[in-house]
Amino acid sequence: MGKTITEKIFASHLRDKPSAENVVLDIDVVMCHEITTPIAINDLVERGMDRVFDRTKIKAVIDHVTPSKDSKTATQAKILRDWARRHEIVDFFDIGSNGVCHALFPEKGFIRPGYTVIMGDSHTCTHGAFGAFAAGIGTTDLEVGILKGVCSFRMPQTMKIEIIGLLPDGVFAKDVILYIIKELTVNGATDKVMEFCGPVVEQMSMEARMTLCNMAIEAGATCGVCMPDRVTAEYLWPFISDDYVSIDAVVEDFSKWHSDSDADYAAELVFDVSSLVPQVTYGYKPDEVKDVMAMEGTPVDQVYMGSCTNGRIEDLRVAAAVLKGKKLADSVRGILSPATPKIFSQANEEGLIRIFMDAGFCVTNPTCGACLGMSNGVLASGEVCASTTNRNFNGRMGKGGMVHLMSPASAAATAVEGVITDPRKMI
Amino acid sequence: MKTFGGPALFLDRSDINTDEIIPAKYLTENSKQALKPFILEDLKLPHFKSDIKNARVIVTRGNFGCGSSREHAVWVFEVNDINVVIAESFARIFRQNMFNCGMLAIELTREEIDLIFALVNDVTISVDLDKKRLTVWGKEEIYFDFTLNSFDRDLVIAGGWLAYADKNY
Structure with a gap:
């Protein structure tokens, strides 16, 4: 039996299997923002555990309320800022360089195919667009991520969502994902990964794929994911050109993560978007x-x-x-x-x-x-x-x-x- | 380990989201206790009498806790001494956050949830973790066996994921 991309990522990051249903994974990128992280920082400080597992694998940004609007949000920003300085977090983005986390971090080349990514933010599923496993988590998971670089998950099943046809003029990735959520309902993909594939996805830019994966959580999914291909390789090329001889070599390397043709899916759905209208x-x-x-x-x-x-x-x-x-x-x-x-x-x-x-x-x-x-x-x-x-x-x-x-x-x-x-x- | 059980508060709707449990405007608080008065502030349910002060258990429908990843939605129950939520199903992040805090997110079937709802009002629920059994005291007394995987149980016994992870990784 073949494996899905998510099963391949889980296998390559497996730290522990504490029960038949649960796995603990090593995490490649722990992302932090100023709404859910300060309370984790305060708790770690109170417990005498104010440490970080790897200052290069933690990325932090002040993005939810910036510039700060009042004393409370200024305090949250300060807690994150002071912590980032104290631990010499390499990639910390403050006023002047900050932006919405799920747009900023991909743009910086932080997310690569096969990575495991967590953040105390439900729209972390966005980063699955790069062929990563990326999941929103709570503050306790974030604390453990910061401290130990691990996170626990129930082994998710995968829902294959093949998008076929020709997207009409005036209809975009947002319309596609709204339509899919309508069909699946808000918990239709709970405990599942939504694997987006098919010719429409293959022709989408990274931006459009991020829009698609961003809203996977709105159907309850753990993560959205797209196969990393030439589009992914070209997007990431400025960050990885020293590691490969050519884009062709990148595409070839990325393909190792692709779901196998005989992988097992919890469901396989096909959406023809040829007659889709704006949603x-x-x-x-x-x-x-x-x-x-x-x-x-x-x-x-x-x-x-x-x-x-x-x-x-x-x-x-x-x-x-x-x-x-x-x-x-x-x-x-x-x-x-x-x-x-x-x-x-x-x-x-x-x-x-x-x-x-x-x-x-x-x-x-x-x-x-x-x-x-x-x-x-x-x-x-x-x-x-x-x-x-x-x-x-x-x-x-x-x-x-x-x-x-x-x-x-x-x-x-x-x-x-x-x-x-x-x-x-x-x- | 936390204590589990007591008077039940019924939330008779599916898809109750984290914004309804604790609105985003309170996410600027940096302590759990500060959240206490704002529990379920934006939840609009017909005939909903919010007897939160006495409640120790929430009984609700499907997809409870959907939406944002905010653990504040779990803490706001914790600081109100509500350590058990019983539902048809949970959103993944909310469910994990419950166990990560050493609290119980128990799933029963729709039929079982209907039976508990039929007992309103003045329902008290006790939890036997060893036997994995709920006893529901209302107009009559009913037992329900529930499933709890060994890892989630370990988290509850350890008092949460941070304590568990610090010991094991």
Whole structure:
């Protein structure tokens, strides 16, 4: 019997098997941010265990509320900053170089095929786009990760999700994953890895694959994963060119992680996206999804562009193409938070920032901020937001607020019209 | 090891998420105790009478604790002396966080959960870890055997994953 990519990664990182169902893995990258890490740091200090297993394998960033909005968030940032300095964490990103963790760390080349990655953040599944096993964990797991470089998991089963057909114009990775979550429901993939494959995935950029894997958790999955291929190799080439003679050699090396053709899957699903239309959420769960046509005309107060789901350069290009030469509707306020300084800078050089500003958007620094209702665009009760983020829970972006998740193209079209709008008529 | 059992609080809905258990705006607190008053603040359930002060056990439906990875959703129960959650199923991270804190996330079948819900109100639940048995005292008395894998049990006995890992790795 062959193995899935996840089984191969687990086998190569196995530290212990404390029961028939559980494994303890060695971890390659432990990522930290200022919301879930400070309380872990404080606890380790109180226990007299303020140590780190490897200062080069721990990556830290202040991203959720930055710059700090009040004394409490400033304290959280300070705890992380002081800790990073105290332990000489090599890769620590503070104001000026910080960005949304799941956009920033891939951009720095920290994630490689076959890696195990943990973070006290549920959207850590994003990094599976590189052919890694990447899982969100709680603070206790994070403490043990920081201290020992290990983490326990129940051996997950894999759900193979083959995406076939031809993605129509105006329909993007975000629409694909919203549709898949609708079909699977919010716990359809619990304790499973969602393995995305098929011609549509193979043709996707790393940015699009990250959007796909980012929302695997919204179906309950432990991780999303894509096979590392030439697209992965080209993305990572600047970081690994000293280790290989050519990109062909990288592609060949990466292929060792690919799931075997006779691997065993818990389920095998095929989605043909040829007739898929833009998707929008309507309720308070990410599986409450409708075709955009059924939602058209719904008024919104705010349009938010950014986050670890859709704040990358491709997303900004798509939105700017819709917005070019147009204005926000009078009733709408628009907020753009490019996910990293590099994306911000690139968007500036490409003239995208000018397009957003001319349309009437407020362009902010990279931060998670409004996505989880912490800063940078929190909703008032009764307000509605069209958002490129990943969660529409009741109160997520502000108590009493409503969030409609959609693609950057749909959000841009909605910004112009002031009501939820099918972007295909504006592309 | 923590103590388990006592009066039950019923949360009659599936997919109760971590934002409903403890909203993100309280994630700026740096102590577990500070979370105590905000338990289930954003949870909206019809006929939900929040008798949290007396509750020691939560009984709920499917996919409990979905959403964010925040362990605050477990701590807010812990500081309110609720160390057991009984559900049809859990979101993975929430379930792991429970055991990592030496607390119990017990899964029963939908039919078994229905039987417990039928006993409302004034239900008390006791937990026998050795026999892996719940005793539910309501209008009548019912027993349920539950499964608990040996590693999760070891975490509960060790008082959590940090103590276990420090000893073993």
